[in-house]
Amino acid sequence: MAEEPIVDRVRTAYESTHARLWRSVLAFSGSREIADDAVAEAFAQVLRSGDEVRNVEAWAWRSAFAIARGELSRRTATGPVPDVADEPMPEPAVDLIRTLRQLPALDRELLVLVHIGGWTPSELAEITSTPASTVRVRLYRANRRARALFAQGVDR
Amino acid sequence: MKSFDDIEDVPVPDQWDDIVRRAEDGEIPLVSDSDRRRARWPLGVVAAAAGVMTIVGGLAAIDRSGDQQVATVDTSTVDSPADPSPAPDLPVLACSGGELSAGSVPEGAELGGAPLYTASLVQGTATWAWFVGDQQVQLNVPSIPWADEGHPADTVDEPAGTILHQPASTLFVGSSGLPAEGGCDSYDVMVAGGTPDEEASLARDVARSLRWEPVDIFSRGGVHDVATARAETVSSVGGIAAEPGRLESAVIEAPYDERLREVLDAEVDPNAPVYISVVRRVDGGSFVGIDADPAAWPDTPYIVSVVVKGRFARTLRSGFATPDTAADIVGEPVDQAGVDWVPSLTAPPPGPPAE
Numbered sequence: 001m002a003e004e005p006i007v008d009r010v011r012t013a014y015e016s017t018h019a020r021l022w023r024s025v026l027a028f029s030g031s032r033e034i035a036d037d038a039v040a041e042a043f044a045q046v047l048r049s050g051d052e053v054r055n056v057e058a059w060a061w062r063s064a065f066a067i068a069r070g071e072l073s074r075r076t077a078t079g080p081v082p083d084v085a086d087e088p089m090p091e092p093a094v095d096l097i098r099t100l101r102q103l104p105a106l107d108r109e110l111l112v113l114v115h116i117g118g119w120t121p122s123e124l125a126e127i128t129s130t131p132a133s134t135v136r137v138r139l140y141r142a143n144r145r146a147r148a149l150f151a152q153g154v155d156r
Numbered sequence: 157m158k159s160f161d162d163i164e165d166v167p168v169p170d171q172w173d174d175i176v177r178r179a180e181d182g183e184i185p186l187v188s189d190s191d192r193r194r195a196r197w198p199l200g201v202v203a204a205a206a207g208v209m210t211i212v213g214g215l216a217a218i219d220r221s222g223d224q225q226v227a228t229v230d231t232s233t234v235d236s237p238a239d240p241s242p243a244p245d246l247p248v249l250a251c252s253g254g255e256l257s258a259g260s261v262p263e264g265a266e267l268g269g270a271p272l273y274t275a276s277l278v279q280g281t282a283t284w285a286w287f288v289g290d291q292q293v294q295l296n297v298p299s300i301p302w303a304d305e306g307h308p309a310d311t312v313d314e315p316a317g318t319i320l321h322q323p324a325s326t327l328f329v330g331s332s333g334l335p336a337e338g339g340c341d342s343y344d345v346m347v348a349g350g351t352p353d354e355e356a357s358l359a360r361d362v363a364r365s366l367r368w369e370p371v372d373i374f375s376r377g378g379v380h381d382v383a384t385a386r387a388e389t390v391s392s393v394g395g396i397a398a399e400p401g402r403l404e405s406a407v408i409e410a411p412y413d414e415r416l417r418e419v420l421d422a423e424v425d426p427n428a429p430v431y432i433s434v435v436r437r438v439d440g441g442s443f444v445g446i447d448a449d450p451a452a453w454p455d456t457p458y459i460v461s462v463v464v465k466g467r468f469a470r471t472l473r474s475g476f477a478t479p480d481t482a483a484d485i486v487g488e489p490v491d492q493a494g495v496d497w498v499p500s501l502t503a504p505p506p507g508p509p510a511e
Contacts, residue, residue, distance in 0.1 A: 014175070019168045027163050040171045040178055047179035092162035115160035150159075 010046050013056035018043075021064055024117040028109050029068045030084045030097045034075075038068040061117070065109065072105075099149050107142035114139060291349035291358055299329050299342035310356075315363045319356050324348060326355035328363045 004012075018039065026035040042064035046056050084097045100108050113119045121135040284295040308321040317330030325348040345362045347355040 010175075011172070014172060018171065022168050022171075023163045023166060026166065027160075036169065036171065036174075040174045043171070043175040044178035047175065090162070090165045093166045096160065096162045111160075116163055 006047065006050050009056050010043060013046075013060060014043055017057050017060065020117055021061055024112045025064050025068045027097055027100055027112045027116055028065065029072050030101055031072075032087050032089070034068050034071050038064045038071065041067055065113075069105075069109075100146075102149055103142070103145055106138070107145055110135075110139055110142050111146055288358060288362075291347055291355065293358065293362055294346040295343065295362065296346070297343045299344040312360065315360060317363065319359070321352050321356070326352055326359055328356070328359035330363050 021042075022035050022039045025038050026032060029035055029038070039060075042060045045063055046059050049059075084094050084101075087094070100111070103111070110124075113124060114121065121139055124135050286293055310319040310321075311317075312319055312328075315328075315330055317328050320327040320329060325346050327344050327346050329342070329344040331342055343363075345359040347359045347362075349355065350358070
């Protein structure tokens with residue numbers, strides 16, 4: 001059976017995962033601009049790469065977060081990241097992002113991958129060739145820190 | 157109380173047209189001028205750089221190598237974003253914590269100097285380039301992204317990492333063991349010139365020569381450095397005792413059992429050691445506890461060990477976890493002066509809580 005053209009494969013992956021991916025990157029980065037750029041660029045890379053990409057969805061997720069992480073790091077190094085309050089979005093989402101920002105970046109990424117992205121620890125372990133126990137330990141610790149922050153609210 | 161579901165209320169833009177436009181325009185320049193110097197870099201190789209070696213940052217610090225050794229250096233010559241040496245058109249080293257030591261970079265390596273190609277895709281990647289004979293070497297920190305697109309890849313143990321055989325080059329992709337926040341958690345050594353075996357050999361030689369600052373226990377290599385330490389001999393301990401100020405971290409080392417399964421939701425082999433970092437270094441020589449709650453698994457035997465430069469450990473306390481012992485572990489800074497260092501492998505079996 002002939003393989004599906006890359007445009008169709010990317011479109012299919014886009015429709016199935018784009019919303020989750022964009023919201024995950026937004027929650028991680030706290031910036032709509034970073035989310036827009038990282039996610040669009042990640043999918044564009046797949047299109048540019050053609051049929052070399054075997055798993056479009058996995059590529060898009062990995063690339064989008066890598067780009068977002070790099071951009072966040074660059075912005076942090078050159079000045080403060082704009083406050084999320086400047087972003088047009090509902091107040092509860094702003095509160096959530098502000099809270100997540102208080103967490104270490106590693107925790108924040110793992111949490112959004114699991115709780116917004118919908119990845120299971122087992123899936124993440126498989127993707128990264130990491131023992132599932134290690135992922136779960138990290139997730140346990142991140143969840144605990146997040147719960148404490150969620151419970152106490154955000155200082156403004 | 158906030159919930160992750162709150163993000164669901166944020167409307168998601170339709171980006172499809174933008175994606176197609178970007179793909180057609182090829183907005184992101186991936187290939188440097190050095191392609192002219194080495195014409196056998198096909199675009200496919202560049203495309204290979206567009207994947208990502210690690211899962212996104214949250215997982216980037218998780219060990220996947222098994223038994224990586226993390227060497228150590230002093231921190232007196234640390235690059236920082238303020239370092240004026242990088243070429244103006246290359247990203248400044250993003251290791252905000254300053255973990256990447258300039259002294260660790262191989263002799264002859266020039267930051268930003270004539271790279272095989274520029275890792276412009278991921279902002280913050282620092283690139284060193286140099287020649288070893290006729291072979292061109294590029295070191296990227298953190299690793300530039302690559303994708304599994306069917307090229308042969310070998311997992312190697314020494315140094316721990318992955319060898320990726322691409323059509324025009326060979327990459328060694330490894331973990332520095334540094335926290336991802338600093339931007340130095342991963343690296344790759346790319347070699348072009350020679351046979352694939354020659355390229356792989358040089359890439360691994362370069363990787364072995366790199367030196368990284370020690371690690372958080374949950375960074376790559378951290379846990380396994382403890383394992384390595386436990387296999388070391390006592391004869392080396394004297395050297396550690398003579399080097400104060402190198403206290404780095406500590407772990408709770410406890411046998412896994414059903415209680416930990418409940419707490420950690422973990423799937424590990426029964427009786428396999430479980431390591432949980434409990435301290436962070438302060439003032440270079442002392443440490444304080446963080447994020448440790450042994451009371452969460454009461455009556456579980458444990459050993460608290462101090463890790464020195466990722467290699468040796470000293471048993472600090474052993475016993476059965478209770479709220480009181482947790483307070484002992486976490487509450488007070490501990491001075492390492494006068495410590496009687498022993499490898500943790502020789503630590504006494506868990507006993508009653510120390511008084």
